[in-house]
Amino acid sequence: MVTTTPLAERMRPKNMADYIGQQHIFGEGAVLRQAIEQKNIPSMLFWGPPGVGKTSLALLIANELNRPFFALSAIQSGVKDIREVLEKAEQLRNFHQQQPILFIDEIHRFSKSQQDSLLGAVERGIVVLIGATTENPSFEVISALLSRCQVYVLEHLSEEDLLAILHRAQEKDSYIKEHPVVIEEHEALFRLSGGDARKLLNVFELVHNAALTQKQNITNAFVLKQVQQNLALYDKNGEQHYDIISAFIKSIRGSDPNAAIYWLARMIQGGEDPSFIARRLLILASEDIGNANPNALLLANNCFQAVNVIGWPESRIILAQTVTYLASSAKSNASYEAINTALSIVKQTGNLPVPLHLRNAPTKLMKELNYGTEYKYAHAFPGNFVEQEFFPDELSGTTLYKPGNNAGESKLRESLKNKWKDRYDY
Incomplete structure (x- = not known):
């Protein structure tokens, strides 16, 4: 027997006994399994990497509960498609059918207006929404819809x-x-x-x-x-998603605009979401360039705004400009290292008291306790600077931000040296 149906599709689980993985939400006694067994499921979002069972889980739920099942792909569907499905779902309800399940794959690719068109149906219980996303729903799903859905995080399979x-x-x-x-x-x-x-x-x-x-x-x-x-x-349809984005970021960090453009082209050809690429560039502009070239963050932010307005195919030009600029720019991870070091110190030292002269003093009692009385207002001094202590006593003199060896941050280092003399290690 020769079959043209892919093995992955043939092996899609049909019931709970066939489903493998995600024991933290679907194992015996876990929250999602209990909801299915009690036949009382909320609208929900499955957030996790590709191939961990998001679509299979949605189909399985519909099968276990014997519910009508509608599926839309956010890549191919528009507001009209959503309205047609919701009309069918409402007709089923009028005929006293079971509440349908509406599954939307890659829901993070829906625009705000498309997500808005779902909101009323979810609120009125016309459908139970199950959305699948590889992106953090806090960033990609409108707050009104997110607040009406239970978010389940699916993990890489062991x-x-x-x-x-x-x-x-x-x-x-x-x-x-x-x-x-x-x-x-x-x-x-x-x-x-x-x-x-x-x-x-x-x-x-x-x-x-x-x-x-x-x-x-x-x-x-x-x-x-x-x-x-x-x-x-x-390796169809961008399944090397994580490997390619890694190569892309590392090429920019390594100041190779040629390789970076190649990996950008691979992502474009694979149908990657332009806003995902732009968001990674926004992070990189601070993590890997920072104050070596502050314009990098401005350009990356403008790129992010532009691709969310324009979309494909024109966004490829804006992304290409930003990628080549960031890859060619001076690099520094000083800000990234500074905040990581600071967070480590906070974990080690706990909640150290704020020095009295830096505390807010909104009440008479606080003023009587000398809150803020010895604070020196920097703008009242020459050069808008006066030396004083801003750390808790236990951390006095700790150097967290160490400017990189590049033209932009060398100027910052000299300015800080002149101000602070020997207090910090510049």
């Missing part, structure tokens, strides 16, 4: 989970059972999957077919050889 998924495919899939192949080593399969069940099954299917043809057992070396020869067959 090696134990991946092994169980692989064994299930060998035992349950009719084609694999009819054409068994010996798996001598699992490590390469697991490493290439990156905790993604869909990718694991795609790679296994590719390697299984090659092993049948070549009459080979599956070893790590055999897996790697087949994947290198057939990369496009399993």
Whole structure:
């Protein structure tokens, strides 16, 4: 029997017993499992990386509860599509049908107006919304909709989970059972999957077919050889999301605009969300450039605003300009190191008291206790500076911000040296 349906689709779980992973929310006694067993589910958002079971879980819930199921992809659907589905859902309710489930894949790609169009139906109980997202819903989902949904965080699958998924495919899939192949080593399969069940099954299917043809057992070396020869067959639709964004960021950090543009093109070609790329550039502008070139943050912020207004394909030009500028810019992680060091000190030292001269004094009693009385107002002194202590006594003289060795921060270092003399290590 030859089948054209991908193995990952054939192995999609149909019931709770088939579902593997996410024990923290779906194991025996866990909160989501209890809600399903009690047949009382809220609207919810599944947040997690690709291939960890978000879509499968939504389908499984609808199947377990025998609910009508509507599915939309945020990439392909507009407000009109949403309204048509909601009209069908309302008709079902008028005929006293079970409350339908509306599943929206990649809900983070919906615009504000598209998300607004869902809000009324969720509030009135016309549908139970299940949204799947790889992005933090706090940033990507409007607050009114977010407040009406329970957020469940799905995690990368463990090696134990991946092994169980692989064994299930060998035992349950009719084609694999009819054409068994010996798996001598699992490590390469697991490493290439990156905790993604869909990718694991795609790679296994590719390697299984090659092993049948070549009459080979599956070893790590055999897996790697087949994947290198057939990369496009399993790496579809941007499934190397995390590897490519890592290469992209590291190319910019390493001041290579040529490589950075290449990885940008890979993301564009793979259908990556432009706002995701722009948000990563915004973070990089502070983390890796900072005060070495403060204009980097301004440009990255303008880029973020622009791509959210414009969208594809024109956003590629704005992203390319920003990427080449950031990659070519002077680099410094001094601000990043400063806040990390400061947070570490806070964890170690706890809530040290604020010095009296820095405290706020809104009441008479506080003034009588000398709150703020010895504070020196910097603008009342020449050069808008006067030396005084701003740390708790225990941390006096601690240097957290150490300007980098670049033109922009060298000026800052000289200015700070002149002001603070030997108090800080500049």
